[in-house]
Structure formats: C-alpha cells, structure tokens
Amino acid sequence: MNTSSNQSKRRTVLVFSMLVACLSGISQKYQTDTFDIYKASFLLPQPLPGGHYSSSISVLYVVTPRDWTDDIVAAPMFSYQAKYTLPKGFNLQASLASLFISNRILFGPFYDYQLPNHNYIGLGWQVAWNYGILNQFGFATTLTGWEQQPSITFGHAFAKTALTVRADLYWTNALYISEGKYTLPSPNAFVNGYSFSANFEQRLYKNRALDLGFKLDYVRYHIIAWPAFPVNAKNYWVPEFTIGLNL
Numbered sequence: 001m002n003t004s005s006n007q008s009k010r011r012t013v014l015v016f017s018m019l020v021a022c023l024s025g026i027s028q029k030y031q032t033d034t035f036d037i038y039k040a041s042f043l044l045p046q047p048l049p050g051g052h053y054s055s056s057i058s059v060l061y062v063v064t065p066r067d068w069t070d071d072i073v074a075a076p077m078f079s080y081q082a083k084y085t086l087p088k089g090f091n092l093q094a095s096l097a098s099l100f101i102s103n104r105i106l107f108g109p110f111y112d113y114q115l116p117n118h119n120y121i122g123l124g125w126q127v128a129w130n131y132g133i134l135n136q137f138g139f140a141t142t143l144t145g146w147e148q149q150p151s152i153t154f155g156h157a158f159a160k161t162a163l164t165v166r167a168d169l170y171w172t173n174a175l176y177i178s179e180g181k182y183t184l185p186s187p188n189a190f191v192n193g194y195s196f197s198a199n200f201e202q203r204l205y206k207n208r209a210l211d212l213g214f215k216l217d218y219v220r221y222h223i224i225a226w227p228a229f230p231v232n233a234k235n236y237w238v239p240e241f242t243i244g245l246n247l
Contacts, residue, residue: 037157040209041201042081042246043164044155045112045122047089055082058211058244060097065236068225077102077224079244089113093126097223103131104223106149122153128170132226143226145175147192161202162209168195170219177229193219193235204245213242 038046042056060077081095094107108126115121128147134140148171155164170192197215204210217238221229 035160035203035207037160037162037201037203037209040203040207040246041157041162042083042209043153043199043201043211044157044162045110045120045153045164046155046157047112047114047120048085048091050085050087052085053082054246055080056211056244056246057081058213058242061241062222062224063239063241064222064225065238067236068222068232079242093124099224101132101134102223102226105129105131108149118157120155120157122151122155124151124153125149126151130175130223130226132223134227140179141227142178143176143229146173147171148173161200164199164201166197166199168197170194190220192221193217195219197240199242201246209246211242211244211246213240213244215240215242 038044042054058079058081060079062077077097077099079095079097081093083091083093085091089112091110091112092108093110095105097104106126106128108124110122110124112120112122126149128149130143130145130147132141132143134142149168150171151166151168153164153166155162171189172192173189195215195217197213199211199213201209201211217240218235219238220235221232222238
C-alpha cells in the first residue's frame with residue numbers, strides 16, 4: 001500500500017512539476033516577447049525622433065486593363081522604400097519600383113502627427129521620375145516623365161498590428177515619348193489620376209513585420225504598362241496587390 005501510495009504521489013508531483021514548467025515557459029515566452037509594432041512598422045505615419053533610418057522591400061503585382069498591353073507586362077514589380085526621420089514629426093522618404101523596362105523613383109518630405117487613441121495622420125509631397133525603355137515585341141520606345149504626388153495617410157496601431165490607409169494624387173508635369181528618332185512631348189501638364197490604398201502590417205518573425213497591401217489606381221497611364229499610353233485617352237481602374245517585408 002505504501003509503495004503504491006508513494007508511486008501515486010510521485011506521479012502527481014511529476015505531473016504538477018511538468019504543468020508548472022509548461023506554464024512557466026509560456027509565461028517566460030510572453031515576458032520575453034519584445035515585438036513592438038511602433039518600431040517594426042514602416043508605413044504607420046507616426047512622428048519619430050530625428051536621425052532614424054528604416055526601409056522595406058516589397059513585390060507589387062499590378063492587374064492591367066484588357067485594353068492595355070497586358071501580355072507584355074504580366075510580371076511583378078520590385079520595390080525598395082526608405083525613410084529618414086527629421087525633428088518635429090518630419091521625415092524624408094524615397095522609393096524605387098522597377099520592372100527593368102519600367103522604373104519609378106520617388107522622393108519627398110512628409111509630416112506625421114499623432115492623434116488620440118493610437119491614431120496617426122501624415123501629409124506628404126513627393127516628386128516622381130518615370131523612365132521606361134522597351135526594344136522588344138516590335139517596340140523601339142522610350143518614356144521619361146516627371147510627376148508630383150501629394151498624399152494623405154491615416155493609420156491606427158493595435159497591440160501587435162497596424163492598419164494604414166492612404167490617398168494619392170498623380171499630377172504629370174512633363175512627359176516625353178520617343179519612337180525611334182522621333183520624340184513626342186506632352187504639350188501640357190495634366191492630372192494623371194488618383195489612388196486609394198490600404199496596408200496591414202503584422203509580425204512575421206522576431207522583430208520583422210510583414211506588409212500586406214491593396215491599392216486601387218484610377219489613372220490614364222501606369223508606369224508598368226506605359227507602352228499603352230500613346231493610344232490611351234481615358235482613365236482606367238488598375239488594382240495592385242503588395243506583399244512586403246520591413247527591414
């Protein structure tokens with residue numbers, strides 16, 4: 001009887017010890033979880049101390065309209081974005097999106113402001129340079145152009161995630177399209193269109209955040225399908241899907 005009772009006690013102690021160890025491990029896991037969405041987020045328009053550099057890489061898949069040359073541009077674009085913070089909520093942002101035949105470089109200042117209840121708002125103005133070159137599929141075409149891109153961004157931070165929505169305006173100042181030896185300049189500046197986007201950032205591993213985004217452009221031309229511009233005279237809805245990693 002004593003032997004059986006002792007064995008039962010030992011089993012009880014062992015099970016209890018394992019349970020305590022398990023709960024202790026879980027507790028320690030949450031205690032040592034140092035993930036901070038404010039540090040991991042790239043898109044959240046939060047004012048940060050000056051001198052901070054952050055960046056992200058992403059893949060963009062653009063669904064071009066059937067009226068455009070989608071058989072040529074059915075490939076994802078790759079993008080690199082960088083941010084350098086300045087005092088008093090200001091920062092400078094730059095990005096490069098490229099498909100080799102289509103390239104877009106952006107640079108400009110932003111101002112971010114904190115609202116109550118973990119909400120943030122940002123105002124930005126960037127200058128864009130578009131460059132495209134295509135010497136395949138019967139084309140011998142080059143495009144260069146300058147655009148202004150003002151934007152407004154609203155963001156909300158949750159416990160471990162962040163949601164950002166943004167609206168952009170695309171105002172083309174100068175556009176030059178070369179066909180062989182001939183260059184066709186755009187005589188006047190024009191509003192190329194606008195876009196609305198939403199991005200959701202969450203933890204991927206360690207202190208790295210994954211960015212999932214959707215963007216809807218309403219534009220006359222898109223840099224990924226710029227060869228269609230010479231024959232295009234109206235605006236189209238152009239969806240974009242994004243997956244990125246904050247570095």
